Amino acid sequence: NGTFTIQNAIDKVQGSGGGKVCLGPGSYIVTQTIKIGGARSLTIAGHGAAWLIWTPKSPTKVSTAAIWIDSSVGVTLENFGLVTPPATVAVRAKTTALNSGVMIQNSGFVTVQECAFLCFTNRAPKNPAIALGGFVVQTSIKNNFISFSTTGAADAINSNTTASIGPGAGLSHLPTIAADGAASNQYLLTLDLYIQDNFIQTSSSGIDLGGVSY
Numbered sequence: 001n002g003t004f005t006i007q008n009a010i011d012k013v014q015g016s017g018g019g020k021v022c023l024g025p026g027s028y029i030v031t032q033t034i035k036i037g038g039a040r041s042l043t044i045a046g047h048g049a050a051w052l053i054w055t056p057k058s059p060t061k062v063s064t065a066a067i068w069i070d071s072s073v074g075v076t077l078e079n080f081g082l083v084t085p086p087a088t089v090a091v092r093a094k095t096t097a098l099n100s101g102v103m104i105q106n107s108g109f110v111t112v113q114e115c116a117f118l119c120f121t122n123r124a125p126k127n128p129a130i131a132l133g134g135f136v137v138q139t140s141i142k143n144n145f146i147s148f149s150t151t152g153a154a155d156a157i158n159s160n161t162t163a164s165i166g167p168g169a170g171l172s173h174l175p176t177i178a179a180d181g182a183a184s185n186q187y188l189l190t191l192d193l194y195i196q197d198n199f200i201q202t203s204s205s206g207i208d209l210g211g212v213s214y
Contacts, residue, residue, distance in 0.1 A: 006034055006044075006052075014039050023050035023080050030054050030066055037179065039072040046080030054084045054099065063174060065103035065131065070176075072107045081116040087124035098124060098174065100131040105176040108137035116145040119168055125204035128169040132193075132209070133176035134185055140194040146170040147201040170200035172208040 006021065006028060013019040018041030025048030036042060044067075054066035066082055069075055084101045101117045104110050117129035129146045132139075148168030176184040188209060200206040 006030070007032075010034065010036060010039075010042065010044070013042055018042055018074070020045060022047050023052075025049045027051045027053055031057050033065055034067045035179070036067065036069045036072055036075055038070075039075055041074040042072070043076040043078070044080070045076070045078050050080040052080065052082045054082060054101070056085065056099070063098040063100070063177060065100040065177065067102045068177060069102065069104045069107050069110060070179075072110070074109045075107065076111040076113070077102065077115060078111070079114045081118070082129075084117065084119045084129070086119060086122035087127040098127045098131075100127075100174065101129045103131045103133065103174065103177055104136055104139060105132070106134040106136075108139070110136070110139045111142075112144060113140065113142050114144065117147070117170075119148045119166075121150065122148050122166050122168045125167040126169055126172055126174075126208065127167070128172040128174065128208075129200075130171045131174040132171070132188055132190070133174050134187065135189040135191075136193060137190070138192045139190070140196075141171060141198060142194065142196045144198045146198065148203070165201055165203045167204040168202045169204055169208045170198065170202060170206045171195060172205070173210050 009021045013021055020043040023046045030052050082101045085099050087098050148166040150164040150166035173188040175186045178184045
């Protein structure tokens with residue numbers, strides 16, 4: 001179980017005051033959000049071809065994230081891949097539950113670098129690979145590969161044909177997510193936010209922070 005393996009390692013590192021969690025080559029099935037709350041000086045790094053496959057147990061009615069970073073300082077994610085599911089769209093209820101790859105909220109000195117984010121069959125333009133919420137200070141998003149593809153993209157890739165670019169957002173603002181999964185504060189305040197040298201392939205928007213900038 002990828003969720004238990006990674007979460008258990010994170011909890012042990014946090015308990016010792018910080019350190020590194022290394023992901024070896026292979027696929028890690030993540031069925032529950034990996035939570036990084038109140039961490040200090042924590043790094044999650046892939047070594048070789050390490051892929052996290054974000055597969056929530058059932059369709060969600062609220063927005064979720066594969067990796068949730070909250071109230072933390074000095075967290076680094078680097079050198080691994082993350083495959084996220086499409087957003088859950090309830091047509092009759094006119095609601096959309098977004099499935100972010102990474103949610104960064106109320107944290108500082110966070111770095112996401114040299115990672116790959118893939119999402120197939122997504123239909124929601126605002127479904128993000130990386131989401132920001134609350135206050136985010138001295139955070140760097142750099143040298144990442146982000147790609148959203150339309151329905152049938154997986155088959156197209158397997159048959160070596162060209163897959164169409166689908167909707168989604170490389171980086172966007174979302175309301176903060178509480179520990180119980182409920183949406184919380186709507187605001188986003190940033191200071192020294194660096195977004196550089198990323199490859200973002202989407203038909204919607206590469207970066208969509210919304211709101212008012214100062």
